[in-house]
Amino acid sequence: MTSPALGATVLFDAPGPRAQLRYRIYTIVFAVVLVGLVAWILKKFNDGGQFESRIFDRLFAGNVWNAIFDGILKTLEAAALGIIAAVVVGFALAMGRLSDHRWVRVPATALVEFFRAVPLLLLIVFIFYFMERVRAFETSTNGLFALVAGLMLYNGAVLAEVFRAGINAVPKGQSEAAYAIGFRKTQVMMVVLVPQAVRFMLPAIISQCVVVLKDTSLGSFVVYPELVRAMKAIATFIGSSLIAYLLCALLFIAMNSVLSLLAQWLHRRMSRSPKVIAVPAEAIEEAARVE
């Protein structure tokens, strides 16, 4: 048996024979409790009539999966618009916070702090009623707009902090060297700092995608017909909120898992060339050849 977490934690040593026996007993006790819990839940489900065939007959009949698919598309649409807008706004706010001019820096900082402190749902409700009042679009479009705008402002503020940290993490010598060879402020930022900082940012942006995807569910409060709202109707149709929302959770977990895998893959790729100084071996060879 491999010793658990050898060197992975500071809390305990690699177990000896007696400790291993103890751990095995704990494992058995834990497993029994766990199996009992699962059995109890299944029994509760069964008693509550959640496994009756009419629920599943309805779930796999008619237009249910069309509605689910439609909801997923609407969710993805809002999430994609939200994250793109958030990246743009986040970049602008980060530039604002890093500005040398007080009159740019102070408002940018205030905006970032405000949108990070206000609950997203409050923001969405406000934007929705604002859109309704100025009669911008029809109601369902207003819902989408309020959702996307809310996601944009909140996640933009969060990403602004990430971007700022990324740019600040680039070694000082980089910008000093750029200034020394006569680059202007904008050039230093755009040509030297931002391209290097992107390395730190990309995984963070994808992690934020998970947050955005989850938060699109709030669109159901402003009558945007995304997945959760679709599931609400399906819950009524199949006669089981429990099954409908469990399925909804599973769908979200599946979508987010894909995103998480992407983030991990990117992170591995990025961390393979740590920091700025570590130039890939091929690039050095390339440079040597040119010489």
Place this chain on the structure above:
Amino acid sequence: MDVLWEFRKAILEAFGVTVEMTVFAGVIALVFGAFLAALRVGPIPLGRAVGTAYVYTVRNTPLLVIMLLFAFGLPQLGIRPDFTVGDGVLTRWNSFFTFATAALGLYTAAFVCEALRSGINSIPLGQAEAARSVGMTFTQTLRNVILPQAFRAVIQPLASALIAMTKNSSVAAVVGVTEATFQMRKLTNDHQGALFALFIGFALGYMVLVGLIAFVAHTLERRVRVA
């Protein structure tokens, strides 16, 4: 502005519900989160797997779905925790409040767990090795070396989790809990002219709550900081 003053009682009451949710859910999150963290750093492989699975599941599910699952799913199993008593203070502790609070607490527990775990993992291995090599027992190592340092490293991420939870309590509005965001939507719907005043007013209310948590964390951090 007039609307805010006219409905000050309803608004304060709504924020009262938000505070109640935050406190109850916070206790659930801290206790269950600590338990999950113990599972995740503990020596039982099955426990670690269960802890990891819980955190993964919760982190990838929208809070709203969990709240809906609790508020509309569990009653179908005959679970209906209603604590309303007469028409006193407890009228607002209906089953929706209880479900939303429980969901919020169990959801936040995953983030509390991660905060605690990262705090413990942030302590260099050498600290425990040094403690053991001067002859400290497991308990002494934990109490005198690991936990005091872990506590210091944990305050900020823990505060972030609790602040996020305070803001997330607004999601309960969707399942019909009459907390601050619910009240804001209702008042906005009834008094569209006061749209901006209502938004700024309620936003300030949330900022006060968030600021309070940040302040406590900051004070605590200063107190335990190493010189």
